[in-house]
Amino acid sequence: MTQKWDVVIVGGGLAGYVAANLLSRTNLSILLLEKGKSVGGRSRTNKMHNQYLNLGPHALNHKGIAKSILEELGITLNGKSPKLGGILIENNIEYAAPFSPLDLFTTNLLNWKERIEWISVLLKMMKINPEKLADQTFQQWAKDVTQSKKVESILYTLGRLATYCHAPELVSAKAVVSNLQIAMGGVLYLDGGWQMIVDQLHNKAIVSGVKVQSQTLVKKIKPIEQDEFKLILSTNEEILGKYVICTTGPHELNEMLIEEGNHEQNSEYDQITPVKGATLDIALTQLPNPKLLFAMGFSDPLYYSVHLHYARLSDDTTSVVLHVFKYHHPDEHIDGASVKTELEQFLDKLQPGWKQYVITKRFLPNITVNQRLPQIGDERWLNRLKTKIPGLYLAGDWASPNSILADGAVSSGKDAAEDLILYEKRKNSAN
Numbered sequence: 001m002t003q004k005w006d007v008v009i010v011g012g013g014l015a016g017y018v019a020a021n022l023l024s025r026t027n028l029s030i031l032l033l034e035k036g037k038s039v040g041g042r043s044r045t046n047k048m049h050n051q052y053l054n055l056g057p058h059a060l061n062h063k064g065i066a067k068s069i070l071e072e073l074g075i076t077l078n079g080k081s082p083k084l085g086g087i088l089i090e091n092n093i094e095y096a097a098p099f100s101p102l103d104l105f106t107t108n109l110l111n112w113k114e115r116i117e118w119i120s121v122l123l124k125m126m127k128i129n130p131e132k133l134a135d136q137t138f139q140q141w142a143k144d145v146t147q148s149k150k151v152e153s154i155l156y157t158l159g160r161l162a163t164y165c166h167a168p169e170l171v172s173a174k175a176v177v178s179n180l181q182i183a184m185g186g187v188l189y190l191d192g193g194w195q196m197i198v199d200q201l202h203n204k205a206i207v208s209g210v211k212v213q214s215q216t217l218v219k220k221i222k223p224i225e226q227d228e229f230k231l232i233l234s235t236n237e238e239i240l241g242k243y244v245i246c247t248t249g250p251h252e253l254n255e256m257l258i259e260e261g262n263h264e265q266n267s268e269y270d271q272i273t274p275v276k277g278a279t280l281d282i283a284l285t286q287l288p289n290p291k292l293l294f295a296m297g298f299s300d301p302l303y304y305s306v307h308l309h310y311a312r313l314s315d316d317t318t319s320v321v322l323h324v325f326k327y328h329h330p331d332e333h334i335d336g337a338s339v340k341t342e343l344e345q346f347l348d349k350l351q352p353g354w355k356q357y358v359i360t361k362r363f364l365p366n367i368t369v370n371q372r373l374p375q376i377g378d379e380r381w382l383n384r385l386k387t388k389i390p391g392l393y394l395a396g397d398w399a400s401p402n403s404i405l406a407d408g409a410v411s412s413g414k415d416a417a418e419d420l421i422l423y424e425k426r427k428n429s430a431n
């Protein structure tokens, strides 16, 4: 017998679970389908040799919308905030990163003129209304507000840290500056990793009556008539839903919507550029250089941070969990072996001899961090796409016009659920 549900949610990441939890407050029947063996999507944490490894470095914005929506849903977020400090590396030389007030005045990276310029740029960045930057790229804005090349480069480094985007000539200034303003409010490294969020969202959804089916890949989504969709699974089983919330990436969504023989259809989904990077996630028995907890490349798009210093990420009391990351440019050809060498050599500089202390490690050469590089004018076509197929709601970190990363995933999940509830209410009151 074909299963029939009021709402079918495709994807069991943050967006899907936030939507499921909000919808579970109504009397609609909800089915969540996840293709993976385990749920959580990119917010999963893998337990390897008693160490908890997020899929790359994960930090939750204190002042971001994800944190407030998750707290509204009753999710407990335990962890600590890393200090805004550490070093920047340029041509093998280490400089104090001018991110904290003390380092700003003492770092050798900047001369006095540059220091004053950097302070004034920082103040400008914190004060500006990002909406005013909607028609500029981050590079155009950075060149506008800086005179010194060094100060311009610091902006790009901070921009990468806050957004993972490494394409200042493409990314919108509005997106980067608004994320920088939020990130300046600090971040949280979470105890137990981001799996803690996933587990709580999952348990709450189940208790509220949501049915979750993992290892279930949706192959096609077909609108049949008003308020009726047919979902075809990879097993060819069919599921009917009055409404669908799709939280997969845009390319997967495109594949699901394409009708046989019409590959041009919906091709706008395929033109969305993802934000990608390479991550080396490592647990060590000890740090050769225990004081060094955070570093970034200045011109090289590299990142290093010891997450376990702030969050509980191990069952052992003495081990250390850290992440080394490379931000990819969208046009870059990725050679996994050479990226791995580059990340390992970066760590050699920071923690010489680290290899002898490895408990476990994992290298992912080209992982999608955000499904959409935010560009000028995205809001317009995103809002158009969202209403294109009535009854099909889009969510996921690419689908929010105003946010990216977890903020985008969580807020778009909430928006999709609220839009659906409103539509259902209006329909019922009209009948």
Ligand SMILES: Cc1cc2nc3c(=O)[nH]c(=O)nc-3n(C[C@H](O)[C@H](O)[C@H](O)COP(=O)(O)OP(=O)(O)OC[C@H]3O[C@@H](n4cnc5c(N)ncnc54)[C@H](O)[C@@H]3O)c2cc1C
Binding pocket: 010, 011, 012, 013, 014, 015, 016, 033, 034, 035, 036, 039, 040, 041, 042, 043, 055, 056, 057, 058, 059, 060, 061, 216, 217, 218, 219, 247, 248, 249, 252, 277, 279, 367, 368, 369, 370, 395, 396, 397, 398, 404, 405, 406, 407, 409
């Ligand atoms: C290395 C890295 C570092 C990051 N760091 C941060 C950070 O510091 N701060 C921050 O805020 N965010 C960060 N993020 C981003 C954050 O993890 C994501 O934005 C968020 O997890 C996305 O959630 P989502 O629900 O939109 O998508 P996903 O988590 O990708 O969930 C989508 C789900 O859909 C499933 N799916 C796909 N296709 C199908 C199908 N056909 N049928 C059924 N199921 C399907 C997938 O398996 C997946 O589980 C980082 C991500 C990475 C990879």
